[in-house]
Amino acid sequence: MANFCWIRNLAILLILANCLALVLLLQLPALNSFTPLAERMRIYETMRANILEKEAQGQLGGNVWLNANERVVNELIMLEKKYELEMSMKNLSHFQVAQHFFHSYEKISKTPLFRLLQAMPKGGVLHAHDMALCSSDYLLSLTYREHLWICVSQSETKEYEKLRFSLLQPQSEQTCEWLLLSDLRRSQQSDVVDKKLLARLTMYPRLHFQNEDAVWRHFRSIFRFVIGLLTYAPIWEEYIYRALQEFHADGVQYLEIRSVLPILYDLVGGNYTILNTTFAMRNAELRFRASFPDWIGSRLIYAPTRKVSDARFVEYLGNALLLKSHFPDYFAGFDLVGYEDEGRPLRDYARELLAVQDEINFYFHAGETNWYGTNTDANLLDAVLLGTKRIGHGLALLKHPEVLRLARSQNIAIEVNPISNQVLQYVSDLRTHPGAVLFASNYPVVIASDDPSFWKATPLSHDFYVAFMVIASQKSDLGMLKQLAWNSIAYGAFRPIEREEAFEKWNYRWEKWIAGIVKS
Known part of the structure; x- marks a missing residue:
């Protein structure tokens, strides 16, 4: 009897499937050998137009309605976009966005389209790290402060390895010797020293590394170099305030800072904790908001390194709960950072994370890799199952259709970081960025x-530019840009009433920007 029921159910399913196929078939235009060529062409063109229209409506920003003024601005933006693309397609060697960012950023910055996008209110930045927020020129200016020492390697190249503020000369280490930076500038040409410092503060101009391991070693060396400069207690709050200034000037109104919460220090051996670090960040935010009424705000995502022992990880979660209790309006959630391919997978910490799942919001880095079928790309599945609110990078997400389907059903946004993905050698030509499918x-x-x-x-404009030019369709317009700005608020770490206020502030600045372009 059971077998009969199973066979009957299968037969019903087959009948339903055949009926559905018949319905779909009847919707297609009838074509046969007797159909005139002109009619075939008409049907072909109709079907082609319908499919392109569905694709256009189905893509990011495809259903965003633009008012009369926005349509005027859209014409200007699309005119500039079309011009740049046409010039580039005539000679791909001049196509800035298809080149490495270090080759193209100066040319991009001079284009009329970039200047339009830089002035555009872009909403928020939901993925940025504490030690890499401010311009290198500003960081260089900090090196002119008193009592700053630099540890110079004892090799022939005399590499700059570390920075540290101190009243007395720090004890020299096995690999480097501490020198007062002001004395070094006096003993050598100051511009030579500054040029060498700038080279240590950025990845520029290195275009190629042997592999991801090599590029990450260089990348992490910059963090190690700047930490002694930025965690000096008198500088930290000033640095965060300056970051808010630079982001705001670049058309950003909201910032979520992922921070390892480094322990601050001073010249007299003060006793600092992560609460002091967070308090300084929060104080910078409050001062900035008081000076800039259109500023929506900034928040902290506590993001320590992912490669730690179980015991240390439990400490991290304790820190997160402590931060939430002390800074309920500033603390947004928890993440783990670092080179994902060599870090421990999220699954290792699943038990501990599930235990605090209802108390802390997660914003996990996951799938920042070119590998497939490893612990690294499996982090995508674990991030979703653990309830992450967003996924950082998610480069491997397209290789996992079930995870992608599940993430979409849970409305989990993906934080796409185009220039980072290129510089860290996950994507060489941004036209092939997996974000295009998203x-x-x-x-x-x-x-x-x-x-x-x-x-x-820039804090955001360069990433917006490359996304608009080559990750999005050539036909993507102001509607897509508006959708991206809208998304950054829709998926930010807000309470409902805060989100409503954030949209109001962004919309006011957006309409002002539109009106200014139309008027001019």
């Missing part, structure tokens, strides 16, 4: 800048 299917994405200081990029 754009084409109107997946909820936000554009972020990750570590803009290290790439000599």
Whole structure:
């Protein structure tokens, strides 16, 4: 009897499938050998136009309505975009966005389209790291402060390895010797020293590394170099305030800072904790908001390194709960950072994370890899199962259709960081960026800048530009740009009433920008 029921159910399913196929078949135009060629061409063109229209409506920003003024601005933007693309397609060697960012950023910055996008209110940056927020020129200016020492390697190249503020000369180490930076500038040409310092503060101009391991070693060396400069207690709050200034000037109104919460220090051996570090960041935010009424705000995502022992990880979660209790309006959530391919997978910490899942919001880096079928890309599945609110990078997501389907059903946004992905050698030509598929299917994405200081990029405008030019369709217009800005607020770490206020502030600045262009 059971077998009969199973066979009957299968037969019903087959009948339904055949009926559905018949219905779909009847919707197609009838074509046969007697159909005139003119009619075949008409049907072909109709079907082609319908499919292109569905694709256009189905992509990111495809259904965004533009008012009369926005349509005027859209014409200007698309005119500039079309011009740049046409010139580039005539000679691909001049196509800035298809080249490495270090080759193209100066040319990009001079284009009329970039200047339009830089002035555009772009909403928020939901993925940026604490030590890589401010411009390298500003960081260089900090090196002129008193009592700053630099540890110079004892090799022939005399590499600059570390920075440290101190009243007395720090004890020299096995690999380097501590020198007062002001004395070094006096003993050598100051511009020579500054040029060498700038080279240590960014990835520029290195275009190619042997592999991801090599590029990450160089990348992490910059963090090790700047930490002694930025965690000096009198500088940290000033640095965060300056970061807010630079992001705001670049058309950003909201910032979520991923921070390892480094322990601050001073010249007299003060006793600092992560609470002091966070308090300084929060204080910078409050001062900035008081001075700039259109500023929406900034928040902290506590993001320590992912390669630690179980015991240390439990400490991290304790820190997160402590931060939430002390800074409920500033603390947004928890993440793990670092080179994902060599870090421990999220699954290792699943038990501990599930235990605090209802108390802390997660914003996990996941799938920042070119590998397939490893612990690294499996982090995508674990991030979703653990309830992450967003996924950082997610480069391997397209290789996991079930995870992609599950993430979409849970409305988990992807933080796309185009320039970072290129500089760190995950994507060479940004026209091949996997984010293009997400754009084409109107997946909820936000554009972020990750570590803009290290790439000599603007806080967000360069990433917006390359996303608009080559990750999105050539036909993508102001509607897509508006959708991206809208997404950055829709998926930010807001309470409902805060999100409503954030949209109001962004919309006011957006309409002002539109009106200014139309008027001019």
